[in-house]
Amino acid sequence: MNHPHDRKARWALPRLVRGLLAAGAVTAALLAATATASYAGISGYSVTGTGGAGLAVRTSPYDAGASAVAVLADGAGFTTECAVHGRDVYGNSVWHQISSPASGWISDYYTNTPGFNQYIPGEPECGGGPPTGSREDRAMAWARSVLGQAYTNGDLGDSNHAWDGWCDNFVGHAYGRAASGYATALTHYNSLNGRGMIHTTGTPPAGALVFFNGAAINGYAGHVMLSEGNGSYLTSAPTVRRVSLSWPGAPYLGWSYADPEWPGR
Template sequence: MDETTSAPRTARQQVRRRRSWLVGALVAAATATAALQGVGIAPADAGISGYRITGTGGVGLKVRTDPYNVNAGVVAVLADGTAFTAECAVRGRNVSGNTVWHRISAPASGWISDFYTTTPGFNQYIPGEPDCANITTRETRALNWAVSVLGQANTNGDLGDSNHPWNGWCDNFVAHAYGRAASGYATAIAHFNDLRNRGLIHSDANPPAGALVFYAAASVNGGAGHVMLSEGNGSYISTAATVRRVSFTWPGAPYIGWAYANPEWSGR
């Protein structure tokens, strides 16, 4: 769904949104009741669920990489009726009078406009939903660390790792970003193959912030492949002679996909 910033809501959209509020309120009430009974409730750090995509007219809602930019990349398109898990919200781009955007972690990770959801209030955060400015994610922490080592040439003992050059250790670098002294893989391409076999690789060219971005095994990387971190805005942090920001393309090795860091990597 291409969200608009100026089109007024039609009477039908207003009725649909009111229905969405009612559905959301009923879900919230059922959730509260279950919580009192001590059944079926995910822990707080698992995000907020119980709401769905609605009102797109069958077109589907785009999950974006940025809640502020109308041209932000699209991670996925969610059909009407799709359940999602919200982690936090911000005030972002205006969509028909609604500026709330939710950062979701399932079934895709990115940003969705509240306008096309069954949440209980129009232009309001979900009850209990934190503001994204007040929390950090493992992806944010990974990127913060990567930015902190821009220009460095060696590990400098981070996480107790030996003081080896970053150049040629790209998979080790992204592991460090997520708080691991080693990735557990011999090469970046082995890492890619494992994530692909687990169904975790995305083939689009819009990797979100903190994603691992992979390039094919080629002569330029000694057949080991290459991986770097997306900043979510068209720039990437990569190993080379020093840690640096680079463009999407990697000379001599074609792009083969991106993935969120391994689910078992808890982060820094």
């Protein structure tokens, strides 16, 4: 689908008006849910801003490669049962699990719901769906969602910059931090190594931070990337890409789980 205008700016005032107009529909849906034994879902909102391409209803809110089960045209209404924070779509990570007119997941970015990157008032958190139980799974789901991208798009509120040369910032983003807190990947490695967290044997598990020593190719700042747990790795470069366990001219140092203080997405 074509790149849309920034929804946050484009829809700021119209969304406020639509939110006020739709408040009655939301209230009615919530009252109906209270009056009955089961949650009835929330209706009264529709798809917008796709430029005629339509909004894919997907099988997962986390995987950029998730298949589409239907496509909803601009203006199509839907009923949402719950929401989660999944993969980022132009700064909006909210995904709604809908039950009508198809069953699956839609990105909040392409809807006229009242808040940007927010659940609909009264909309519950979806329970039981992966990868809610693991910060490593959430980190990898996000990292896969930005494969092929060259810029951050201001994700997590930091400045919009190229990924190239910002490897420690990339792994920090995967774990929900706008900045990693370290000057370089090598500084990060030295900190984790001093805490006894570095492993030098075995295949790094999914979500592990994989470090390389300082070398001319990385300005002697070191390098870090994310393990997928199967012998492949995600790294920042001119674009975010999948690579093998190597970095030309920079020796491999070992791997660690992410800093315990990092909250995850």
